[in-house]
Amino acid sequence: MNETAESDPRNTSTEPADRQHTPRLHAIRERLRAFRERIRRKPGLNTSYRIALGVFGTFVLVAGILMIPYPGPGWLVVFAGLGILATEFHWAHRVNTFAKRHYQRWVRWLGRQHLATKLAVMGATCLVVLTTLWMLGVFNTVGGWLGLHWNWLASPLFRS
Numbered sequence: 001m002n003e004t005a006e007s008d009p010r011n012t013s014t015e016p017a018d019r020q021h022t023p024r025l026h027a028i029r030e031r032l033r034a035f036r037e038r039i040r041r042k043p044g045l046n047t048s049y050r051i052a053l054g055v056f057g058t059f060v061l062v063a064g065i066l067m068i069p070y071p072g073p074g075w076l077v078v079f080a081g082l083g084i085l086a087t088e089f090h091w092a093h094r095v096n097t098f099a100k101r102h103y104q105r106w107v108r109w110l111g112r113q114h115l116a117t118k119l120a121v122m123g124a125t126c127l128v129v130l131t132t133l134w135m136l137g138v139f140n141t142v143g144g145w146l147g148l149h150w151n152w153l154a155s156p157l158f159r160s
Contacts, residue, residue, distance in 0.1 A: 057084035
């Protein structure tokens with residue numbers, strides 16, 4: 001937490017210092033709430049909005065799920081997709097809370113493990129990435145650039 005905000009006698013908020021919002025951010029949030037309320041008052045527009053948001057949130061969620069086994073922002077994208085869906089669907093908020101809790105448990109568990117276990121998880125991740133690259137034909141493409149035309153580099157999906 002920000003110690004200067006806590007010790008400031010002018011700070012009368014009951015929220016922790018790191019949760020306080022600037023006036024500008026608060027104004028933006030209020031405009032977005034008002035915009036959403038105007039949409040809610042028109043049933044047809046409200047349904048269209050919820051469908052569009054549901055499709056977009058589902059797209060982001062599925063993209064994140066596909067990214068999970070790879071290094072990078074897979075889980076972040078999953079949580080973003082669930083967050084988008086949670087703005088309109090209560091079930092998504094519950095799933096997001098559940099997923100975050102179990103993701104944090106996994107990270108804490110992995111952090112407590114022996115180096116061999118951590119290396120095994122890293123090795124499994126590398127195996128998933130290498131298998132995906134091979135299946136997509138990346139090895140064959142790079143091998144072609146280097147003048148290597150070995151049969152085992154060719155993807156089983158794109159063999160002619």
